[in-house]
Amino acid sequence: MTERDIGIDQDVEVRNWASEDMVARYNVEDRYRAAVLEARKPPKPAARPAIAPRPNSPPATRPNAPASRPNTPPPRPNTPVSRPDTPPPSKPNTPPVQRPNTPAPRPNAPAPRPNAPPPQRPNTQPGQKPAADQCGAKSNGKSKRAFSTTCQTNSLTLGGVTRPITKVPDQGSSAITYKVDGGWPDPTNQQVETAYAKTGKTPDLTFEDEAKWLRKVDQLLAKGTYEEHNFIVFRGVTDKSRLDATNFAEQLYPVSGQDKVAECEALVKEKLELVIRKVRAYVDQFGILHTDVHPGNVLWDMAATDPTLIDWGRAKDVGKGRWSEHEADVREQAEFSHLKGGERLCGWSYESRDP
Structure with a gap:
């Protein structure tokens, strides 16, 4: 066994390491040299520990690479990017949510009531009658609407008493008469009486004379001004009407034509005797004479036996006790208005007479 060794002097010496003389000579030196040579060798890499494979596990796969972008030029500025023609994924068995066909409410706007029509402004113009919802007392009871003679219903307050009032069918030329709903308290005993109220079609109309006579015959219940209109409230009657609207009309209508005037007038004169007796009773008791006894100012019960003067x-x-001085005038005026005047009950032609 030989080894080439390079010394300092660059001489090459071949030694025989198997000879006995070399063993002892180089025993120590060669072991040192061998150790130096061994140290000069590059270190061996450490062996990696073996990883035991997982049982029945498939080899790991790399995740799918992201899809490449389409070869489209970049969008221009201020140009919306078109979406790909692919429908969005939908949830399984879930119907799409539909928006209600109603516009979104504006901020601070009241929510519309269900199935309620939108509020409308009243169609009123100057000189035109107000709508029904503008008449009468307000529904909340906290305030009232202004009084108007054009309204069918109104609210009246006199002397601390407030009542709703409703127009009666028959009206005069200058005054308006109302039925007081709920009656009016008698100022002497506070008992509620059937009552009517009267005011003028214009605010300047007063009822001083009528109020004076009503007070004397104990029929005046209240008098005063409300909403710049002058009012009087007086006693009324219930279940009474004009003579031709009572049961007496069944006898009157068949003879009210022009061919049976005499027979009709005889029936009416019988009823006028009851009216004249009532007029005399007021003269004898109060000294007040009613001078306007026409069919519209006399109300009857259905049996036509008890007239009431209004x-x-x-x-x-x-003055009391002076009836004889005025009886003839009262009779003449009553018969003319019932038999000859525009409100006559006899002598009508069947073509012009209302059924």
């Missing part, structure tokens, strides 16, 4: 605006103070 509208005392033209009454006169004649």
